[in-house]
Structure formats: C-alpha cells, structure tokens
Amino acid sequence: MLASFLWREINKNANTNTENSRRVIQMFTVKETKKTKQIELWKDGKAVQKACRDCGRVKLIEDFTRKMEGNYRVECKVCFNVKQREYLEQNRDKRAVERQNYRARILGMPDNFTEEDLQELKRFSNGRCLISGKKVENLEIDHFQALSKRFFGSTKGNIILISREVNQRKGTMSIFEFIESKRSEGLIDKKQLSRTFKYLASANGLSVPQYIQLLKDAEKLAHNARELLR
Numbered sequence: 758m759l760a761s762f763l764w765r766e767i768n769k770n771a772n773t774n775t776e777n778s779r780r781v782i783q784m785f786t787v788k789e790t791k792k793t794k795q796i797e798l799w800k801d802g803k804a805v806q807k808a809c810r811d812c813g814r815v816k817l818i819e820d821f822t823r824k825m826e827g828n829y830r831v832e833c834k835v836c837f838n839v840k841q842r843e844y845l846e847q848n849r850d851k852r853a854v855e856r857q858n859y860r861a862r863i864l865g866m867p868d869n870f871t872e873e874d875l876q877e878l879k880r881f882s883n884g885r886c887l888i889s890g891k892k893v894e895n896l897e898i899d900h901f902q903a904l905s906k907r908f909f910g911s912t913k914g915n916i917i918l919i920s921r922e923v924n925q926r927k928g929t930m931s932i933f934e935f936i937e938s939k940r941s942e943g944l945i946d947k948k949q950l951s952r953t954f955k956y957l958a959s960a961n962g963l964s965v966p967q968y969i970q971l972l973k974d975a976e977k978l979a980h981n982a983r984e985l986l987r
C-alpha cells in the first residue's frame with residue numbers, strides 16, 4: 758500500500774520534472790526516520806526524497822529545510838512557510854504588547870499592558886480609530902499621552918488604537934495640542950473622542966474631569982522639567 762503510493766508519487770514527479778526523473782528511475786532504499794517515523798527515499802547513503810508530514814506529498818529533499826543537527830524538517834518548505842505565517846500572525850499581538858511594555862520599562866514607567874487589555878481595546882474600538890472614529894484596515898497601537906511626557910506608561914489606561922493618518926499627524930503632540938492644531942483638521946470625531954476619554958478615565962480609576970486634569974498636570978510637569986533641563 759505505502760510502496761505503491763510512493764511509486765505513484767515518484768512517477769508523478771518523474772513525469773513533471775525531467776531533472777528529477779533521472780534520479781527517480783534509479784533504485785531507492787526506503788527508510789523510516791527514527792524519531793518522526795517518516796518515509797525517506799535514500800540513494801548512495803543520502804536522503805533524496807521525503808514525504809511531508811503535513812501535506813503528505815513526496816518531495817525532493819531540497820524542498821525540506823535542513824535543521825542544525827543535519828536532519829530535515831518534518832514538513833516541506835511550503836508547509837513550513839504556511840505554519841510560520843500563521844504562527845507570526847497569532848503572535849503579532851503578543852509581540853506588540855511586549856514591545857509597548859518594553860518601551861515604557863526602559864523609561865522607568867508602568868509597563869503592565871496585557872494581551873487581554875489589547876483584546877478588550879479591540880472590542881471597544883470595533884475597527885475604528887479612537888480619535889477620528891474612522892474605520893480603517895490596520896489600526897496602530899499608540900500611547901494616548903506620549904511616553905516622552907514620562908507620566909503614563911504602557912497601561913490599559915493609556916494605550917489606544919488609532920489610524921496611521923492620525924498617528925502620523927499627531928506625532929508627540931498631546932491630545933489637547935492636537936485638537937487645537939490645524940493638523941487635526943477632519944480627524945477629530947467628538948463623539949468618538951468622548952467615548953475614548955471615558956474608557957481611559959475608567960481604566961485609570963478616575964472620572965473624566967479628574968482624568969483630563971491629570972493629563973494636563975502631567976503635561977505641565979513634563980514641560981517644566983524640560984525648561985529646567987535647558
């Protein structure tokens with residue numbers, strides 16, 4: 758059963774690949790790998806073909822990545838790339854959270870934003886920029902008050918999702934500076950922004966007026982500190 762499957766696969770390769778066909782018409786030794794029990798076709802003391810564990814196809818050994826210890830991966834390069842991409846996607850959020858916490862940590866600020874916080878924020882934003890209210894494909898993670906103000910760090914109460922457009926136009930401006938600047942033209946949705954203030958205030962355990970006061974105080978402090986260091 759297995760042998761006939763292998764021969765069918767080999768002949769399929771032979772028909773479609775002339776370079777390969779020269780190799781496959783010669784006799785092979787069928788071996789089973791010790792650890793993973795995979796079928797490999799050996800010739801002159803070398804593996805030349807192998808069955809991929811994931812797609813089940815028998816492929817040239819060059820279609821498998823060789824690992825450090827000299828063995829080939831259990832899945833072919835095509836399957837490995839698919840898995841790698843899926844893995845990276847699943848881990849994108851995790852890495853984004855780690856990156857934001859790291860950025861705060863090296864500045865000595867709170868760094869306790871979690872993946873759960875990010876998921877909750879995503880549900881809250883529902884695909885919309887939390888400043889402009891616009892629905893965009895790829896929202897960017899940003900600090901509502903810039904880390905450079907050295908006050909709020911990477912926490913549930915300071916991380917928001919915004920569009921690239923808002924992110925680039927806002928730069929390190931505070932939300933208040935941004936609202937008053939010409940750069941925010943057409944990019945402020947008052948209703949959205951008020952929801953965002955409520956969300957962040959609550960995450961900081963404050964009322965909205967208290968939270969706004971704290972933001973302004975922190976900015977004043979940051980400004981004064983800059984002046985002092987001049």
Ligand SMILES: [Zn+2]
Nearest residue numbers: 809812833836
């Ligand atoms: Zn495969």
